Amino acid sequence: MQLSPKYELNNGVKIDVLGYGVYKVPAEECLDLVSTALDAGYRTVDTAALYGNEEGVGAAINHSIAAGTPREELFVTSKVWNTEQGYASTLAAFASSMERLGLDYLDMYLIHWPCPAQDLFIPTYKALETLYHQGRVRAIGVSNFEEPHLRQLLEAVDVVPAVNQIELHPWLTQTKLRAVHAELGIATQAWSPLSRGTILDDPVLLEIAGLHGRSVAQIVLRWHVQSGHLVIPKASSAQRIAENLAVFDFILDASEMSRINAMDKGQRAGSHPSEVN
Numbered sequence: 001m002q003l004s005p006k007y008e009l010n011n012g013v014k015i016d017v018l019g020y021g022v023y024k025v026p027a028e029e030c031l032d033l034v035s036t037a038l039d040a041g042y043r044t045v046d047t048a049a050l051y052g053n054e055e056g057v058g059a060a061i062n063h064s065i066a067a068g069t070p071r072e073e074l075f076v077t078s079k080v081w082n083t084e085q086g087y088a089s090t091l092a093a094f095a096s097s098m099e100r101l102g103l104d105y106l107d108m109y110l111i112h113w114p115c116p117a118q119d120l121f122i123p124t125y126k127a128l129e130t131l132y133h134q135g136r137v138r139a140i141g142v143s144n145f146e147e148p149h150l151r152q153l154l155e156a157v158d159v160v161p162a163v164n165q166i167e168l169h170p171w172l173t174q175t176k177l178r179a180v181h182a183e184l185g186i187a188t189q190a191w192s193p194l195s196r197g198t199i200l201d202d203p204v205l206l207e208i209a210g211l212h213g214r215s216v217a218q219i220v221l222r223w224h225v226q227s228g229h230l231v232i233p234k235a236s237s238a239q240r241i242a243e244n245l246a247v248f249d250f251i252l253d254a255s256e257m258s259r260i261n262a263m264d265k266g267q268r269a270g271s272h273p274s275e276v277n
Contacts, residue, residue, distance in 0.1 A: 001039075001041040003041045004019070004042070004248070009139050010185045010186070010187070013108075015075050015107075015230065016042070016043050017231070018230075018247070019042060019043070019044030019045060019075070019231070020234070021045075021046045021191065022034065022045065022053055022234065023046075023048070023191070023234055024051070024234065025053055025056075027053045029056075030055075033235075034061070035063060036241055040242045040245055042245060043073055044076075044077070045075070046191075047076070048081070049080065049081045049084070049097050050112060054097055055102075057076065058100060061074055061076060061101070062103075077108040078106060078108075079111065079112040080093045080109065080110070082112060082277065085118055086123055086127075090123075094106075105136055106131075106137045106138070108137065108138065108140065108162065108163070109128055109131060110140070111124050111125060111141075111142045113143065113144045114149040115277045117277040121153065125157050126157060128140040132159060139163075140161065141162045141163040141164060141165070141186070143166070143191070145161075145164050145166075145273065147177060147180045149273070150184065162186070163186060163189045164181055164187075165191050165232075166188065166189070166190065167190075167191055167269065168190035168191070168193065169192060169193055169220065169269075170202070170220060170260050171195055171264065171267040172264065173263075174188075188228070188229050189230035189231070189232065190224055190231045191270075193220065194220055194221075196269040196270075198269055200217065204260070205219055205220060205260070211256075217233070217240070217243065217244060218244070218246065219252070219260075222251075222252055
């Protein structure tokens with residue numbers, strides 16, 4: 001069994017550097033795939049209300065606990081969806097997520113998108129702070145926030161987000177936003193770390209993968225790890241699930257890291273935060 005190294009968030013809570021993401025994992029497959037990931041050594045699972053598979057995630061987590069895995073070794077993240085933003089509605093959304101997950105507490109809860117046109121992310125985050133202070137969530141954070149959203153948020157709240165989960169991969173390296181995270185003490189967590197697969201035929205990555213005898217996905221995930229990102233790749237087969245976690249036994253040299261960093265072209269596989277409301 002391969003285990004990911006841990007990363008200490010800004011409040012001292014530890015999370016796996018590499019976890020398992022379940023975006024677009026069908027609800028009926030989620031129990032089996034998350035169980036497969038947990039058996040392979042994953043300890044962090046990332047879901048969201050939007051994904052419609054919190055029940056499967058919770059069932060897999062509870063099965064693992066029943067089989068002897070201590071709850072404190074597992075880390076579960078979920079997110080409040082855009083239509084539930086606002087203080088009271090966020091608290092209600094959290095309660096619904098917890099009922100679906102079947103857990104006593106959540107390890108991390110995020111605002112899924114800033115939705116600036118709604119102008120509700122501050123009261124939404126204040127609801128997250130309430131949950132955090134009540135001990136119902138071990139860490140809170142945001143997802144898809146740009147620098148202006150982060151700075152506006154930090155002027156109005158007390159708890160600095162533990163993470164900002166953003167689209168991040170070699171075609172979208174987010175250098176400026178990552179520097180803002182470093183300045184503010186916010187961890188960068190990459191969603192779509194493989195650009196939804198569109199990056200896997202890139203000739204630079206194919207060449208580096210050949211030199212290491214690794215898959216392109218492993219090269220990209222290793223680049224994330226060495227860049228200091230937290231990362232949550234999705235995989236839909238036992239082979240890929242295991243392969244994605246097997247990236248801690250080799251190193252990319254400085255030249256290879258530079259070549260991958262130079263691939264940035266600002267190309268998104270998902271939506272831009274300013275377009276989501």
